[in-house]
Amino acid sequence: MSRSSDETIMRADGAVEALLEQASPRPAPPASDEEMIRDAVRAEWKSVTGRRLTRRRITQFAIAATVLLAVYASFNVFRVAEIAPLQVAAIGRSHGSIYLQVGQSERQELANLAAIYAGQTIITGNGAGIGLEWGSGGSLRIDQNTRIEFVSADSVYLVSGRIYFDSQPSALTVGILDHGNSGETVLEIATDYGTITHLGTQYMTFADSDELTITVRDGRVAIAGIYHDGTAVKGQRITVSGSGRPSVTNTSGYETEWRWIEATSPIVDVNGRTTYEFLQWVAHETGLEIVFASPSAEKIARDGILRGTVDTDPRTALRIRMLGEDLDWRIDRGTIYVSAIN
Numbered sequence: 001m002s003r004s005s006d007e008t009i010m011r012a013d014g015a016v017e018a019l020l021e022q023a024s025p026r027p028a029p030p031a032s033d034e035e036m037i038r039d040a041v042r043a044e045w046k047s048v049t050g051r052r053l054t055r056r057r058i059t060q061f062a063i064a065a066t067v068l069l070a071v072y073a074s075f076n077v078f079r080v081a082e083i084a085p086l087q088v089a090a091i092g093r094s095h096g097s098i099y100l101q102v103g104q105s106e107r108q109e110l111a112n113l114a115a116i117y118a119g120q121t122i123i124t125g126n127g128a129g130i131g132l133e134w135g136s137g138g139s140l141r142i143d144q145n146t147r148i149e150f151v152s153a154d155s156v157y158l159v160s161g162r163i164y165f166d167s168q169p170s171a172l173t174v175g176i177l178d179h180g181n182s183g184e185t186v187l188e189i190a191t192d193y194g195t196i197t198h199l200g201t202q203y204m205t206f207a208d209s210d211e212l213t214i215t216v217r218d219g220r221v222a223i224a225g226i227y228h229d230g231t232a233v234k235g236q237r238i239t240v241s242g243s244g245r246p247s248v249t250n251t252s253g254y255e256t257e258w259r260w261i262e263a264t265s266p267i268v269d270v271n272g273r274t275t276y277e278f279l280q281w282v283a284h285e286t287g288l289e290i291v292f293a294s295p296s297a298e299k300i301a302r303d304g305i306l307r308g309t310v311d312t313d314p315r316t317a318l319r320i321r322m323l324g325e326d327l328d329w330r331i332d333r334g335t336i337y338v339s340a341i342n
Contacts (some may be wrong), residue, residue, distance in 0.1 A: 016247030054184055088153050089116040089132040089140060092266045093311075096128025096144065121149045124161070130302040131264030138185040139166040139173065141264045154186040164261045165189070167198045167219070170281045172268035172310075193240045202287075203232070204258070211241040217253035253287035254334045262286060262313045270289040275304035275325055279319075279338065288331065295338035300326055300340055 021135045073101040091114055101107040101121040116122065116132060124130060124146045135153050142148060146161025156163075167185040189196040189205055193212035196205055201219030206212070214221060220233040227243045237251045251257075265285045270278050279301060283290045292298040304325055318336075322329055329338045 026078075045337060086116050086118040086153060088118050088135045088150050090114065091116065091130060092133050092139075093264050094129065095263065097123070097125030098128055098130060099123040101140060116150055118150055118152050121147065121159075123147045129260065129264045131266055133173070134165075134185065134187060136185045136187070137169070138187060139169040139266055140164070140187070141166075141261045142259050151190070155188045155190065157190045158205060158207045161207050162260075163189070163206065164202075164204045164258075165198060166202045167200060168202075169266065170268060170284050172270060172273060172277065172281050173266045192226075194223055194228075197222045197224070202253070204261075206243075211239055213239045215251055215257070217258065224288040252334055258287055262315065265314055267309055267311045269309050270306040271308055273306050274302055275306060275321075275327070276301040278306055278310075278321060279336070281310075282314045282318050283336065287334070289335045291335050291337050293337060297327060297338050297340040301338065 004175060094113070097108040097109055098113055099122070100110050100113060101123065102119060104187075107121075107123055110263055122130065122142065124142055124144050126144055128144050130142040132141045132142070140156075141164040143162040143164075146163065147159040148161065148163060149157040149159060151157055165187055167187070169278055185198075187198060188283065191205070191207040191212050192209075193207065196203075196214055199220050199222060202217040203219070203221050204215045204217070206215075214232050215237040215318075216232045218234050218235050220231055223238065223240075223246075225232050225240055225246070225314065228240065229247060230238065232238045232248075235250055237249045238246050239249075240246045262285060268281055270281075276298070279290050282288070292301070304327075306321065310321075312320070318329070326341050327338055328341050329336055331337075
C-alpha cells in the first residue's frame with residue numbers, strides 16, 4: 001500500500017474520533033426495558049443451546065446405537081460361522097513328551113491330552129509314543145520323533161516319522177469312537193511320496209525327506225505314488241525313494257521293528273471273556289501265532305473266564321494273566337505255544 005493511502009486512512013480515523021468526542025452521551029434505556037431485553041436474550045440463548053444439546057445427545061445416542069448394532073451383528077456372524085471342532089481320535093495310551101500345534105502357532109507340550117481334532121498337528125519327542133482310538137473304529141499308533149497332521153475324519157498327513165494303523169482292532173478294545181459309518185474304518189495316509197489307503201490291514205508307514213516305507217503285517221494296502229502306483233500285501237515291505245522304482249522285500253509281522261507298537265496297545269476289557277479270546281488279542285497285537293499243544297490245552301483256554309481290564313502291553317499281560325491258568329506257554333520265533341499243565 002502507498003504512503004498517501006495510509007495517510008488518508010489515518011485522517012479519516014481522526015475525524016471520526018473527533019466527532020464522537022463532541023457527541024452527547026446516549027440516554028440509558030428504562031430499567032424495565034433493559035430487564036425485558038435480557039430475559040428475551042436469555043430465552044433465545046437457552047433455546048439455541050438446548051437445540052444444540054439435543055442434537056448432540058441424539059448424535060451421540062445414534063453413534064452409540066450404531067456401535068452396539070455393529071458389535072451385535074459381528075457377534076452373531078461369528079456365532080453363525082462357528083463350527084464345532086471335529087474330533088477324529090481319542091488318546092488311549094501315551095508316554096513321553098507329546099507336543100500339540102494348531103495352525104501356525106507354537107507347539108505346546110501337553111501332559112493330559114485326551115482327544116485329537118481335525119486341524120491339529122501332533123509331534124512326539126524322543127522315546128515318546130501315542131496309541132489313538134481312531135474315530136471310525138481303527139487303532140492308530142504314533143512312534144517317537146514323529147510329526148503328523150490330522151486333516152479330517154478319514155485323512156492324515158505324515159510329515160516325518162513312523163506310524164502304525166490297525167483297521168480291524170480286537171473286539172476287546174475299549175473306547176472306540178463311532179462316527180456313524182456302519183463300522184467301516186477309513187484312513188488315508190498322505191506323504192510327500194504318495195498316498196496310502198488300507199484294504200483291511202495292519203501296516204506300518206515310515207516317511208522322511210529321503211524315502212517312504214510301507215510294511216504290511218496283515219491284509220494289503222494301495223499306494224498311489226507320485227511316480228509309481230502299486231499294492232503291498234502281507235509280509236511285504238515296499239520302499240519308495242525319489243523317482244526310482246520301488247524296492248520290495250519280504251518281512252515277518254513279529255520282528256523287532258514291530259515291538260514299539262506294543263507299548264501303545266489299546267486298553268482291552270477282558271471281563272467275562274475267555275482265556276482263548278485273550279490269547280487271540282495277544283497274537284493280534286504282537287503278530288505272533290497261537291498254537292495249542294493239545295486239544296485239552298485249547299479246551300482249558302476256551303473254558304477259562306477272565307475278569308477286569310488289561311492296561312499293560314500284551315507280552316506283560318500274557319505273563320501276568322497266565323499265572324492263574326492251568327496252562328503253560330512259551331514263545332519260539334513267531335509262535336506262542338500253549339500247553340496244559342499236568
